Amino acid sequence: MKIIIGAGCVGLSIAYKLLEKYKSAEDIIVIDKYNVPSKGTSLRNSGVLHAGLYYPKGTEKSKLCIKGGESLSKLCHDNNLPILNCGKLIVPFNRKDEENLEKLYLNAKNCGRDVQIISYKEASNIQPNIKNVNKYLWSPKTSVFQPNKVLNFFYRKLVDAGAKFLVDTVDEIDYEKLCIKTKNNNNFKYTFLFNCAGPGALKLAIKKNKLYKDLTVLPILGQYGIIPKKNYLKTNIYPVPDPNLPFLGIHITPLTDGNILIGPNAIPVFNKDVQGKERSDWISLFPNLLYHSKLFLSNSQNYRMHALNELTFFVLNKFKEETSKFLYFPDKNIAEMYMSKKNYGIRPQLYNKEKNNLVDDFMYDIDENSINIVNAVSPAFTSCLALSEKIINTLSN
């Protein structure tokens, strides 16, 4: 029996690729703590199909994003799943941003990406009413997809092919005896185990690899605003990110239904569970408080500046201000912006306690009977089909 823990984009895309390879899903069980398909991070994100501009050449993130983006785009087109081939503009607001934009451009070119530095006139042709700055980076191959449609597509294919889905919490993996134990007292033997539990993956795998003892998951909250204005936004508009940090900054995204998504912010928080109603007592919150503070005080990876920028009680106002930096919006539309109650998500940011830094690449271990994906780092949705294919190609039969 092949067991997959986690029904997010990583778990489901692995099951889907297993189905493609073995032409049957009857020996697959997918177990998720809350919902199948997941209503966790895989549902609560920007839905941007990234073109692989940001990540240094040769990193796992770069390779998987580029290949995965092409595969996900093809999957959407081939199966009539909504996708907007709308591109992306990155907008610098000062000299420092312009320098970082140049570096971003060179990195993207080095990775073989289709990017151009363009003028205000050219940018205005792509997005009318964009603010006038010295230059813009244009990525025509960035797209927008609908995460729930992709998750449901995988799910339906798997159900039709005989896969079993179970809502239960995996409490323990016995890597010696090749079995898992669940909260509802189920014991399952496996021939191969895929630990794709997102925020829960490290905890389950901690005894597998002694390096994992140095790691923990720091929760970072990402919220979104929505402007219900159809078809005003023609493309994604992003700021130039701080290259020290794994966050891309508050951006504006045209949704496939025509409305406009604003966000996400990236606020250090203490509880990593947005789906369940787990009790969060001070004892369990304390370690996260400690690690956030350590990063803040040492200012590792420019974290202090980031945290100070993010801390505000008036998130909606902040989103309005950020949006108005990019575009001239009619006041009426800015006033109509509201906070999305369902989109907010928690980024399970992997943190190395020894090195005091945020881990910013995919991390997994694999042996003949199991794989533990302990860091399915953003943009893991864009990358999921390439990651799954890579993993499945390593299986012997």
Ligand SMILES: Cc1cc2nc3c(=O)[nH]c(=O)nc-3n(C[C@H](O)[C@H](O)[C@H](O)COP(=O)(O)OP(=O)(O)OC[C@H]3O[C@@H](n4cnc5c(N)ncnc54)[C@H](O)[C@@H]3O)c2cc1C
């Ligand atoms: C705010 C935000 C915006 C993002 N925007 C983008 C974007 O635009 N484009 C992009 O490509 N990526 C984006 N990402 C990244 C992407 O969404 C995630 O990297 C990806 O969804 C991770 O998928 P996953 O399957 O690993 O995890 P999840 O979606 O979290 O799935 C893991 C599942 O495991 C289950 N689970 C956990 N523990 C257990 C257990 N013990 N037993 C059983 N089940 C368990 C959980 O319930 C969950 O359903 C974004 C992320 C965030 C936070």
